[in-house]
Amino acid sequence: xxxxxxxxxxxxxxxxxxxxxxxxxxxxxxxxxxxxxxxxxxxxxxxxxxxxxxxxxxxxxxxxxxxxxxxxxxxxxxxxxxxxxxxxxxxxxxxxxxxxxxxxxxxxxxxxxxxxxxxxxxxxxxxxxxxxxxxxxxxxxxxxxxxxxxxxxxxxxxxxxxxxxxxxxxxxxxxxxxxxxxxxxxxxxxxxxxxxxxxxxxxxxxxxxxxxxxxx
Numbered sequence: 001x002x003x004x005x006x007x008x009x010x011x012x013x014x015x016x017x018x019x020x021x022x023x024x025x026x027x028x029x030x031x032x033x034x035x036x037x038x039x040x041x042x043x044x045x046x047x048x049x050x051x052x053x054x055x056x057x058x059x060x061x062x063x064x065x066x067x068x069x070x071x072x073x074x075x076x077x078x079x080x081x082x083x084x085x086x087x088x089x090x091x092x093x094x095x096x097x098x099x100x101x102x103x104x105x106x107x108x109x110x111x112x113x114x115x116x117x118x119x120x121x122x123x124x125x126x127x128x129x130x131x132x133x134x135x136x137x138x139x140x141x142x143x144x145x146x147x148x149x150x151x152x153x154x155x156x157x158x159x160x161x162x163x164x165x166x167x168x169x170x171x172x173x174x175x176x177x178x179x180x181x182x183x184x185x186x187x188x189x190x191x192x193x194x195x196x197x198x199x200x201x202x203x204x205x206x207x208x209x210x211x212x213x214x215x216x
Contacts, residue, residue, distance in 0.1 A: 005053065005056070005058065005059055005062050005064050005065070006064070006065045006066075006067060007045055007049075007050070007053065007064055007065070007066040007067065007075075007094075008045070008046070008049065008067050009031070009043040009044060009045045009066055009067065009068045010043060010044050010045075010068065010069060011041065011042065011043060011068055011069055012030065012042045012043060012044050013042070015042070020090075020091070023044055024047075024088070024090070027046060027047050027048065028044040028045065028046060028047060029044065029045045029046075029047050029050050029089050029090070029091065029092060030042070030043075030044055030091055030092075031043045031044065031045060031091060031092040031093065031094060032091075032092075032093055032094070033066060033068070033073070033075060033094045033095075033096060034093070034094075034095060034096065035095045035096040035097070036096035036097065036098055038096060041068065043066070043068055043094075045092065047088070047089060050089055050092070051087075051089060054080075054089070057108060057144075057145070058144045059077065060077055060106070060107075060108070061076075061105055061106070061107040061108065061142065061143070061144055061145065062076075062142070062144060063075075063076060063097065063139055063142060064076060064077065064094070066094060073096055074096070074097050074139070075094040075095055075096050075097060076094070076095050076097055076103060076105060076139075076142075077092065077093075077094060077095075078093045078094065078095045079091075079092065079093035080092050080093075097139045098139075099138065099139055099140060100138070101138075101139075102136050102137060102138055103136070103137070103138075103139060103142070104134055104135070104136045104173065105134070105135060105137075105142060106132045106133070106134050106135075107132060107133060107135055107142075107143060107144070107145055107146055108131065108132045108145045108146075109128075109130060109131055109132055109133055109145065109146055109147075109148050109185065110145045110146070110147050110148070111126065111128060111147075111148050111150055111186060112147050112148070112149055112150065112151070113149055113150050113151030114126045114150045116151055117150045117151055117152070117153045117154075117188060118152070118153065118154050119153050119154045119155040119156070119157060119188035120150075120153075120188060122154075122155055123155075123190070123191050124155040124188040124189055124190050124191060125188070125189050125191055126150060126153075126186060126187075126188055126189075127186065127187045127188070127189050128185075128186050129183065129184050129185055129186060129187065130183070130185050130186075133146065133161065133164075133172060133185070134172070134173060134174065135166075135170050135171065135172055135173075136170070136171045136172075136173050137167075137169050137170040137171065138169060140169075141167065141168065141169035141170055143167050143170060146164060146166065146167070146170075147165070148164055148185055148186060149165070150186060150188075153186075153188045154188065155188050155189070155190050156187075156188065156189075156190070157187070157188050158184040158185075158186065158187040158188075159184070159185050159186050160182045160183065160184050160185060161174060161175055161181075161182050161183055161185060162175055162182045164185065
């Protein structure tokens with residue numbers, strides 16, 4: 001299960017682009033808390049504190065405690081807007097959670113045992129087709145990340161969504177949509193060098209065959 005992290009926030013009443021611009025100039029990030037059949041709350045968070053928290057990968061897929069003027073509630077990060085050209089966070093959306101209601105979240109994939117995979121040892125390379133996956137679970141079952149064990153992969157082998165070992169209580173919604181959505185997560189590809197070697201070996205075999213035919 002993911003760890004619990006805290007956000008210190010303040011309530012805000014100013015709305016609109018002008019108000020948001022003034023907040024950003026003051027080093028604050030505007031945000032909103034919504035969900036759980038309650039009224040949305042407009043908040044601000046100090047930019048430096050939020051930027052520091054976002055350096056931790058767990059922040060994106062953890063249950064967060066947001067403290068708004070002494071009132072604490074549990075949320076998850078649902079959306080984060082960044083400036084397209086500058087290292088600034090423009091806005092954040094936080095979703096309230098209920099321990100009895102399943103949530104959908106994007107969680108990172110951690111690929112393990114790649115270096116020891118037979119296909120990599122043979123000269124292949126590991127190609128990550130995904131770096132995160134959408135899961136569904138109760139908040140108490142929310143994992144910080146999901147491991148993908150590549151230890152048994154040969155060159156040409158792949159691991160699909162349906163082959164990932166999921167924690168108890170965790171599902172991948174895409175799999176309920178049919179086999180077409182059972183995407184490959186990681187594949188061991190043959191390197192150019194190994195392909196070139198195979199081609200040379202095949203060429204030598206053909207040349208030998210031609211010589212034998214001419215001798216006959």
